[in-house]
Amino acid sequence: MHNPRAGRGRNSIRLRRYNERLLLQALRRGGQASKADLARATGLTGTAVGTIIQALEEAGLIEFTGRRAEGQRGQPASLIRLNPKGAFAIGVRLDRDSIETALLDFGGHILARRVHHRVLPPPQEALAIVAADVDAVLATLGDSERRRLTGIGVAQPYNLGAWLRELDMAAPHFHDWDDYDFAYELGEASGLPVFSENDGNAAAIAELFHGCGQDHDDFLYVFLGPVIGCGIALDGDCLRGTQGNAGDIAVMPVPPGRLASSPRPAGAWDLLLSRASLHALARHLRHWGAAAESLDDLAECVRQRHPAVEEWLDDCVDALAPVLRASLCLLDLPAVVVDADIDAGLVDALIQRLHRALAANAPEARGVPELVRGSFGSDAGAIGAASLPLFFNFSPRTEILRRDAHRSEEMHHEQ
Secondary structure: OHHHHHHHHHHHHHHHHHHHHHHHHHHOOOOOEOOHHHHHHHHHHHHHHHHHHHHHHHHEEEEEEEOOOOOOOOOEEEEEEOOHHEEEEEEEEOOOEEEHHHHOOOOOOOEEEEEEEEEOHHHHHHHHHHHHHHHHHHHOOOOHHHEEEEEEEEEEEOOOOOOOOOOOHHHHHHHHHOOOOOOHHHHHHOOOOOOEEEEEHHHHHHHHHHHHHOOOOOOOEHHHHHHHEEEEEOOOOEEEEOOOOOOOHHEEEEEOOOOOEEEEEOOEEHHHHOOOHHHHHHHHHHOOOOOOOOOOHHHHHHHHOHHHHHHHHHHHHHHHHHHHHHHHHOOOOOOOEEEEOOOOOOHHHHHHHHHHHHHOOOOOOOOEEEEEEEOHHHHHHHHHHHHHHHHHOOOOOOHHHHHHHHHHHHHHHHH
C-alpha cells in the first residue's frame, strides 16, 4: 500500500532544502542581513528563519559579522553573511585556443588559477594537463577546506570540430572532441563530481549566482570571446534546451559582412560568429596591418580607437542587433547582459551602439531592453565553470520541488 507519510517526508526534506537555498540567495544578493531582513526577503516566518540560520551556521555556510540597531528599541540585531570558506569549487574552461583551471570560494572569488594559452590539444593530452592543474589548485587548500569542495565544473564550446573554416583554424584533431565525454573522464581521473555546460550557459549561470542575478532573474547573456557565446536566464535558472544549445546565437544566419576583411560565405547567408566575435575583430585588424595575435593586442587597439576597431564595431552591431531583437521577441526578456574577453572600453562602446540600433528599429509597442554590463570580463569563463557545482548545490531552483512532486506522484501510481 502507498504510505502517504513517506511522500510527505520527502517533500518536507526538499522544502527545507529549498528554503535554505532561498535564504543563502538572499544573503548572496544582500551581502549581509539580520534575521528580520531575511524573513522579509524570503517570506519565511521568523521562527523558520531562526531554525535555518542555526542549521546553516552548523554547516559552516554562514557567519555572524556584528550587530546593527534596528529601530529605537530592543537589542541590536546580529548580522549574518555567507562564509567565503563555507564551500569551494573548481572550474575548467576549455576553448579552441586556451585551457584555464581556477579555484573559487563561496563568495565568488578566484583563489588560484592555471592558464595555458595554446591551441587545444587532443582530448587525452588536455585531460592530463587539466588533471595536473586541478591537483595544483587543490594544493592551496587545507585538509578541512578540501572537505568543503563541491566538485568541478567544465565549460566548453559544444561541437569543437565545427565551423573551423569560419574561424580560420586548421586543427583536424578538434573533431576528436565531438565524441569525447571530457567531464566523465575528468570525474574518473579526479574522483570528484563533475558538472558540465557549454561555455555560454556556464557564464550566464555565473551572472545568476554571483553577478547580475542580484538584480535580474531573467536576461539574455551575450559574451564576446573568440566566438560569440550566449545563455538564457529564465526564472532564476538557465534555459538549456534539449541538447544544451538554447541561446546558441553564434550560428544564427545573418547577411554577409560588408568589411573588406569579411570572408565570402559558402551560401547566401553567413553565421553571426563570422561578424560578431573577437576572431572577426582580429581578422579585420590584421587586414589593416595591425598586430592582433593576442587579447592584449586587441585591447590595445581598442584603447587607441584604431579605425579598424570602429569599422568592425559598426559591422558587428549591424549583425548582432537584429539577432538580439529576434531573440527578445521570442523570449520576452527585460534585459541583455553584455560582456567580453577584453575591455579597454569595448563593452561600453558595444552597449552604446547596440542601444542606438535597438532603439532605431524598435517595433511599435516594443521598447529597448535594459542593457547591462557583465560582471566578470575575461574571468567569466573560469568563474562560470566553477559556479556550476555551487549553483547546482546551493541555488533555490524550483525544479528541486517540481522534481520531488513528480517522483512522489510516480511512486503513488506505482503503489
